[in-house]
Amino acid sequence: MNILDKIVADKRKEVDLKKSLITISQLETSILMERTSISLAEALRQSNSGIIAEHKRRSPSKSVINQGLSVQDVAKGYADAGACGMSVLTDGKYFGGSLDDLILARAATNIPILRKEFIIDEYQIVEAKAYGADVILLIAAILSREEIKTLSELAKKLGLDVLLEVHNEAELKKSLMPSLDMLGVNNRNLKTFEVSLETSKTLSSNIPDDFVKVSESGISSVEAIRELKEFDFQGFLIGENFMKTDNPGVSASGFIKKLEA
């Protein structure tokens, strides 16, 4: 069993429990269901930096990264730094995140927010909207083509952007469909946890131009982004590099200034 299999097995139990406690109709009473979402894909198309800065307390690959910060401060810091969007991990068991983090980040900033979650059920998409997300992540490695279609079409119906994450060509081929906005290539091999930006570079030419290309994981230098831009990537998801510092907002600000100089 690899780490994704473990996470998904736990996620299925978690979603079943949540469904027995709070119904979809109850989620739909959230005032945030009425909020007009902001498109991350559109923001990335218009951005020079393309940085999507992540709130990440811990992870299976790195254990603890930073547990001592307020998510509101991190969100404000990222927005002030000029990040194009923010990613909020909402998984509790493996990443130390929560839906509270999502709603607190939403209250603290107006930049587009990605709910970074292991989505396997429509319930989690309604939940994402109800807690203030603008974008959902779908991971090709854990979903069939039919599931990607159903989940992405529901997200679009709710006005959310969809970022589809792939690790290889087979996942990319199986997933392409019009209800996706962004194609993310995850540079982290989830079997070995090794990161290689070559994964993004290799897959880039297989991604049709209709989708905004996002490179995810293991990005820690401005030079790496300049290289990825040569391969037509417009979005860059960065977590650990900012979160491992005492002030992720200041760290993102310095990074973005250097990138835009």
Ligand SMILES: O=C(O)c1ccccc1NCC(=O)[C@H](O)[C@H](O)COP(=O)(O)O
């Ligand atoms: O980060 C992990 O260890 C991880 C393990 C298993 C599944 C997903 C994982 N990470 C989620 C992400 O996609 C990253 O948090 C995101 O791309 C940022 O990566 P980084 O800049 O390397 O923190």
